[in-house]
Amino acid sequence: MTPLPRGSKRPITTSAIGIGLATGAYGLSFGAISVASGLTAIQTQTLSLLMFTGASQFALVGVLGAGGGAIAAVLTAWLLGARNGLYALHIAPTLNLRGLRKPVAAQLTIDESTAMSIAQEPNVDRSRHAFWATGISVYVLWNIGTLLGALGASAIGDPATLGLDAAIPAGFLALLWPRLRDRAAWAIAAGGATIALVLTPLTRSGVPVLASALIAVIAGYRLRDRS
Amino acid sequence: MIWAAVLIGSLGCYLEKLFGFILPPSLLDRPMIRSVAALLPIAMLSALVAVQTFGAGQSLVIDARLAGVAVAVVALLLRAPFLAVVLAAAITAALLRATGLAA
Structure with a gap:
């Protein structure tokens, strides 16, 4: 297919950055809630770097914080992350990746990058651009948000006094809401x-x-x- | 213990994503799998909302968290962004505790 003029991709890039900024705000609350649940700032940041799928991350720290133990926390995170595998299945033919790009794209396969990519179908060129732009933007800003939230929460005192224990169910509710x-x-x-x-x-x-x-x-x- | 959960949890979540790229589609692309994977977040996030609102160890309690979640519902109905929803819940609970109106 013929490559599109550069201009036609710019609105996609702009939306990708917008989604990244909104997700960065989620990241901020994730960082704070994770530290309030008893994880260290480094453990919190490791989750955002390696797990990189919001609902699973919130669930893992929520279950650990409630005293549910590591096994229940891990299983809950895995079950919530299963949908990402089906996203990957759906977008793999469009992305048509070879070599090292495949494991990199896998890490960026989340709700936001998949939704943006699908919205550009059947235009393959734009669909690929939307996936990468959104995936990278969300990855960077989610991690910056996590860092700021974790450091902020580490600096302040008792989570219950600040109402952070009420922020946890509110966060899950906000993740659930668009699915209802x-x-x-x-x-x-x-x-x-x-x-x-x-x-x-x-x-x-x-x-x-x-x-x-x-x-x-x-x-x-x-x-x-x-x- | 926490580190184990963080690392093993992350590894599994990454493999789930990777499998979609490397496994043959016929293995995963079944109506049952598709349907369950899409519904798991609805059932489990809802369970998490319930447990985190009312749970205190093995008992169920009503405290300032419920008021926080109620305010979060209002914020969501008003289409507030994620951070505003979470902050509204936290501030509500903190205020109720500071004023001694709720535990």
């Missing part, structure tokens, strides 16, 4: 919350959230032929 698009989503959300609350007094911390994954499996089985 239809009646089925609301039903699944209600089911997940109910299972978790019923199990909280009965099981050790960390198990209730893992158990809520069953709702997704059952609903996923019943809705498998939709969409």
